[in-house]
Amino acid sequence: MTVSVSAPAASAAETVLRRPSLVGRTRSGLAEALAEIGVPEKERRMRVGQLWNWIYHYGVREFDAMTTIGKGLRGELAEHFTLDLPSVTAEQVSTDGTRKWLMRMPSTGPHDRGAEIECVYIPEVDRGTLCVSSQVGCTLTCTFCHTGTxxxxxxxxxxxxxxxxxxxxxxxxxxxxxxxxxxxxVPNDGGRFVSNIVFMGMGEPLYNFDGVRDAIGVITDDQGLSLGRRRITVSTSGVVPQIGPLGEEMGTMLAISLHAVRDDLRNELVPLNKKYPIKDLLEACRNYPGLSNAKRITFEYVMLKGVNDSDAEARELVRLLKGIPAKINLIPFNPWPGTKYECSDWDRIERFSEIVFRAGYASPVRTPRGRDILAACGQLKSETEKLSARARLMLEQEEAQAAPAVAAE
Structure with missing residues (x-):
């Protein structure tokens, strides 16, 4: 494992003076930025297309690199905006090649230090998957998930x-x-390093519906980042009213964090179940727009020793999912400090998988990735607290030094 801390915290003076970044904006957001600096309306669509290509296809970090845009406009853009990315406070690399980044988002004012989130990259033989966050923290309190704390x-x-x-x-x-x-x-087919995205990081994506929808619009635009919607999976703990709109407006793959086959147990593991019980959740899945054998729903099932891993529960899982084109991901529990749960024994996981497989469902056992850097499923948050404390100390020192200068202004 390697840990590198980079990008020191912004000083108070820098925070006040920071220009907004254009990176991550939608087409309409770029058009608004151009309007702010006086670009005529009839010219904006062309300029948005140019900016879009340079930012999202080429990934340029300086306006001067945008050679198809006139020098005068490049200067105006540089005066009012940046192409800055979130700063990477720390990067950790697992022994299996998984990378976890602790990112600090740009601050929005002198009293905002910038939100911090974690993002994980998982390299595999046939793909590179990026696990992205949709919230800072999480509104849910799933008892087996560290992010939920x-x-x-x-x-x-x-x-x-x-x-x-x-x-x-x-x-x-x-x-x-x-x-x-x-x-x-390095992809062996000449493709992108990041070929797939899963919204399985920090937060419940369907409680940030508009933000996730618009981000997917940017990510799938074929003039820029150009990822197909079938290569994007949105995972939800079961926000039933938003599952239909997810399929209608985003058209992505769907994953359900199920983890139990009885309401009483799921109420404990996934408290959201008290609001949207298993019956309602599975009904929403059956009606998911575009559902077919070619567009199956993935049901995630974390294997907890002596909790949800019996033969009877495997058979009940098969019964519940009857008629739903589905794949069942069995996830060995990834421990974190203070948890009361243990991972099911390997022979128990294999037996559970065999019952599901014989019933006609693909039931791969997800290989734990990034456990040594607490980047595996359900572990995000942990090391962040130590690293954040270090970053906060740096920030406080910077602010203390900058305070007299800011006061003098």
Whole structure:
């Protein structure tokens, strides 16, 4: 494991003077930025297209690199905006190649230190998957999930969600003419380092519906980042009213954090179940727009020793999902400090998987990735607290030094 702390905290003076970044904005957001600096309305659509290509296809970090835009407009843009990405406070690299980034979003004023979130990149033989966050913290309190022990701070903005992919591509050398870092996974088919995205990081995506929807619009635009909607999976703990709109407005793959086959147990593991019980959740799944054998729903089932891993529960799971085109991901529980749960024994997981498989469902056992850096499923948050404390100390020192100068102004 390697840990690198980079991008020192912004000083109070820098926070006050910071220009907003254009990275992560939608097309309409870029048009609004151009309007702010006086670009005529009849010219904006063309300029948005140029900015879009430079920002999202080429990943440029300076306006001067945008050679198809006149020098005068480049100067105006640089005077009022930046192309900054969120700062990476820390990067951890697992022994299996998984990378976890602790990112600090740009602050919005002198009293905002910038939200911090975690984002994870998982390299595999046939793909590179980026696990992105949709909220700072989480509004849910799933008892087996470490992220659920962190209070919800706020929803991430569209730009902040898109920026996670931009940071990943930037640090992996995944833009044209960029070199990957030493030891990075290199696709053997000439494809992108980041080929798939899962909204399985911090937060409940469907409680940030508009932000996630607009971010997916930016990510899937074929003139820029250009990821197909079938390569994006939105995972929900079961926000039933938003499942239909997710399929209608986003058209992505759907994953359900199920984890139990009885309401009494799921009420404990996933307290949201008290509001939207299993029956209602599965009915919403059956009606998911576009559902077919080619567009199956993934049901995530974390294996908890002596809690939800019996043969009877495997058979009940098969009964519940009858008629739903589905894949069942069995997830060995990833421990975190203070948890009361243990991972099911391997032979118990295999037996559970066999029952599900014989019933006609794909039931892969997800290989734990990034456990040594607490980047595996359900572990996000942990090391962040130590790293954040260090970052906060740096910030406080910077602010103390800058305070006299700011007061004098």
């Amino acid at each position: 962190q209070r919800l701070v706020r929803n991430l903005k569209t730009e902040e969600i898109v920026a996670q992919l931009m940071v990943a591509r930037d640090r992996l050398g995944d833009f044209p003419n960029r070199k990957p870092p030493e030891g990075a996974f």
